[in-house]
Amino acid sequence: MKRLNFFDKLVFLLNSLAATVLLLSYILPFLPPKSFSVLAVLSLAVPFLLLLNLIFFIYWLAQLKRQFILSLFVMALGYTHIKSSFNFNSNDNSQEKGxxxxxxxxxxxxxxxxxxxxxxxxxxxxxxxxxxxxxxxxxxxxxxxxxxxxxxxxxxxxxxxxxxxxxxxxxxxxxxxxxxxxxxxxxxxxxxxxxxxxxxxxxxxxxxxxxxxxxxxxxxxxxxxxxxxxxxxxxxxxxxxxxxxxxxxxxxxxxxxxxxxxxxxxxxxxxxxxxxxxxxxxxxxxxxxxxxxxxxxxxxxxxxxxxxxxxxxxxxxxxxxxxxxxxxxxxxxxxx
Structure with a gap:
């Protein structure tokens, strides 16, 4: 943090907030809305949080600054959440009739x-x-x-x-x-x-x-x-x-x-x-x-x-x- 200028420190603060909220969102599928109705609303924001952390990751990586590790780590923990919003499938069975x-x-x-x-x-x-x-x-x-x-x-x-x-x-x-x-x-x-x-x-x-x-x-x-x-x-x-x-x-x-x-x-x-x-x-x-x-x-x-x-x-x-x-x-x- 000492080597970051004021703007980058502000960006990293926002990055930390976005990463923390994304990390907390990983428990949402286990919380019944009857008991946690307020938190349940956050499930709609998970795709946005994933996208936001991806932007932060690219921002730091482009500058070759190790702050990219934060968003990378949080997104890696939620790999299944990423796969639920964005998927890359290399198998092509389109020719097979189903x-x-x-x-x-x-x-x-x-x-x-x-x-x-x-x-x-x-x-x-x-x-x-x-x-x-x-x-x-x-x-x-x-x-x-x-x-x-x-x-x-x-x-x-x-x-x-x-x-x-x-x-x-x-x-x-x-x-x-x-x-x-x-x-x-x-x-x-x-x-x-x-x-x-x-x-x-x-x-x-x-x-x-x-x-x-x-x-x-x-x-x-x-x-x-x-x-x-x-x-x-x-x-x-x-x-x-x-x-x-x-x-x-x-x-x-x-x-x-x-x-x-x-x-x-x-x-x-x-x-x-x-x-x-x-x-x-x-x-x-x-x-x-x-x-x-x-x-x-x-x-x-x-x-x-x-x-x-x-x-x-x-x-x-x-x-x-x-x-x-x-x-x-x-x-x-x-x-x-």
């Missing part, structure tokens, strides 16, 4: 014109038809304005009080069900499909939404406090919902594929609870930043496809199509 499963939150097909365009339902329809996945799990569907995707099998349970979830499939359903969450418009649905000699249980999940505007520019202190409190209560509700989901999944007689919008990151308690021994398809086969939510400031991955550990994951794709506030994701699985 069963493609897509998950996509379509934001009510732009019902309230969040996007200044009238043809969003048609664009989403054409996109899915062109990709032609074997199974599509859609969150925030709006059947009133949707165009027919012409899949032979569709599970779309109706409810006046619940957000619409749909599963489209090229494979016949042998069973189906609904998991309703108490005091919430969110829920989960599932189908059992027979593929070759295997039966898979496909879950389509939509955890509690935050219900806040993600444009944080111009927030005053009162609005910030209100947003913070809303996030805390949302993550508490998500814990209850994730516990119901985990109980249902443990009782499944079949291998599981869990798709959905978790409204939370891979650094959260609910993600750890739901993932359990499942494999994250992005972590296994994804490349680059895994952002699935259209957020201006840093990549935010809140949509997931998790699979039974015995299923081979051939590839994973993020699609940068801006027809919703979410980006679609798709994985190819090898089913024997």
């Amino acid at each position: 069963i493609e499963i897509m998950s996509y939150n379509v934001h009510l097909l732009n019902l309230y014109k969040w996007i200044d365009a009238d043809d969003i339902p048609e664009k989403i329809h054409d996109f899915i038809i062109n990709q032609s996945p074997a199974i599509v799990c859609i969150q925030e569907y709006e059947s009133g304005i949707a165009t027919d995707l012409n899949y032979p099998y569709v599970f779309r349970p109706q409810s006046n009080s619940k957000s619409e979830l749909v599963i489209f499939s090229k494979y016949k359903f042998v069973n189906s069900g609904v998991i309703n969450f108490p005091s919430s418009a969110n829920r989960a649905v599932f189908v059992d499909v027979k593929i070759k000699s295997d039966t898979l249980r496909i879950y389509n999940l939509h955890l509690q939404s935050t219900g806040i505007n993600t444009d944080v520019r111009g927030l005053d202190s009162q609005q910030s406090d209100r947003m913070f409190n809303q996030l805390s209560s949302t993550f508490t509700a998500q814990q209850v919902q994730a516990e119901l989901m985990a109980t249902n999944m443990r009782k499944s007689p079949h291998k599981i594929v869990l798709c959905g919008d978790f409204n939370n990151t891979a650094h959260s308690y609910v993600y750890r609870l739901l993932k359990s021994n499942l494999k994250d398809t992005f972590e296994v086969a994804g490349n680059g930043f895994g952002g699935t939510y259209n957020f201006d400031y840093f990549p935010l991955r809140i949509d997931f496809i998790l699979t039974d550990p015995s299923i081979e994951i051939l590839n994973f794709k993020n699609y940068a199509v801006e027809f919703s506030d979410h980006y679609p994701i798709c994985t190819a699985l090898k089913i024997k």
Whole structure:
């Protein structure tokens, strides 16, 4: 520190603060929001903290100053957190044919014109038809304005009080069900499909939404406090919902594929609870930043496809199509 000028001393002070907060964030997946609702909100900031520490690391390394060790050490300790936000996968199984499963939150097909365009339902329809996945799990569907995707099998349970979830499939359903969450418009649905000699249980999940505007520019202190409190209560509700989901999944007689919008990151308690021994398809086969939510400031991955550990994951794709506030994701699985 003695050899640092005043500016670098200030930078290192900020670096130390960012590294300390990142280090503390590593325990967040183990803290239930019911008991630590305030700390749970920090899980959303982990990708930003990782990026900030990377910037500090590059800053010191470019000057050949040993202060780079601090951020390097903290990021190395959280290697799995880095892999959850940014991944480099050298295996290329794209030529091998698998069963493609897509998950996509379509934001009510732009019902309230969040996007200044009238043809969003048609664009989403054409996109899915062109990709032609074997199974599509859609969150925030709006059947009133949707165009027919012409899949032979569709599970779309109706409810006046619940957000619409749909599963489209090229494979016949042998069973189906609904998991309703108490005091919430969110829920989960599932189908059992027979593929070759295997039966898979496909879950389509939509955890509690935050219900806040993600444009944080111009927030005053009162609005910030209100947003913070809303996030805390949302993550508490998500814990209850994730516990119901985990109980249902443990009782499944079949291998599981869990798709959905978790409204939370891979650094959260609910993600750890739901993932359990499942494999994250992005972590296994994804490349680059895994952002699935259209957020201006840093990549935010809140949509997931998790699979039974015995299923081979051939590839994973993020699609940068801006027809919703979410980006679609798709994985190819090898089913024997």
